[in-house]
Amino acid sequence: MIDQYDSMCFACGKKNPIGLKLEFKKESDCYCTVFVPREEHQGYPGLIHGGITAAILDEVCARSVFVEGIMAFTASLNIRYRKGIPIGKPVTFSSRVVKKRGRMHEIEARAVLEDGSVAAEASAKIMEALHQEVPIS
Numbered sequence: 538m539i540d541q542y543d544s545m546c547f548a549c550g551k552k553n554p555i556g557l558k559l560e561f562k563k564e565s566d567c568y569c570t571v572f573v574p575r576e577e578h579q580g581y582p583g584l585i586h587g588g589i590t591a592a593i594l595d596e597v598c599a600r601s602v603f604v605e606g607i608m609a610f611t612a613s614l615n616i617r618y619r620k621g622i623p624i625g626k627p628v629t630f631s632s633r634v635v636k637k638r639g640r641m642h643e644i645e646a647r648a649v650l651e652d653g654s655v656a657a658e659a660s661a662k663i664m665e666a667l668h669q670e671v672p673i674s
């Protein structure tokens with residue numbers, strides 16, 4: 538499966554010219570990435586677009602399952618946006634697995650600003666794929 542990967546993922550693909558090119562690392566009980574939003578990621582002036590925040594939360598949640606070698610898809614993603622995220626300042630996104638039932642992994646994630654405040658929180662359901670194939674339809 539990894540052999541077929543074309544590095545074009547919007548969030549992490551190294552070959553995607555308009556992608557975020559996120560890099561991740563695993564820490565004791567969580568999985569994380571640091572992102573510095575640029576102007577092109579803006580919604581309201583000076584603040585990141587909520588859809589970009591959602592994309593990163595989605596990725597960091599799915600990856601906390603994927604990192605265990607399991608092909609999985611986001612079945613649901615719920616986000617609470619608490620504070621605007623300023624352009625040009627680092628934001629740490631992290632996720633952790635809170636529960637697993639059958640093929641369903643329940644994940645929590647958050648986006649934390651430089652001052653330690655939580656800007657967004659997410660809960661996601663990430664479902665293991667039945668077949669190790671990427672659905673086209």
Ligand SMILES: CCCCCCCCCCCCCCCC(=O)SCCNC(=O)CCNC(=O)[C@H](O)C(C)(C)COP(=O)(O)OP(=O)(O)OC[C@H]1O[C@@H](n2cnc3c(N)ncnc32)[C@H](O)[C@@H]1OP(=O)(O)O
Nearest residue numbers: 538539541542546595596599610611612613662664667671
């Ligand atoms: C070539 C590749 C190389 C790889 C290298 C990659 C590099 C690293 C890239 C990383 C990339 C990550 C990217 C970020 C992650 C995305 O963004 S993934 C993209 C967004 N998500 C999708 O497109 C998923 C689309 N949906 C689906 O494919 C399917 O619906 C799912 C989620 C896989 C589930 O389908 P299914 O396995 O057929 O399961 P299904 O029968 O629908 O459900 C079984 C049961 O689960 C439960 N269930 C299902 N959904 C839900 C839900 N949302 N809530 C509660 N219960 C649910 C229900 O009990 C359900 O039973 P019923 O209610 O139907 O009776």
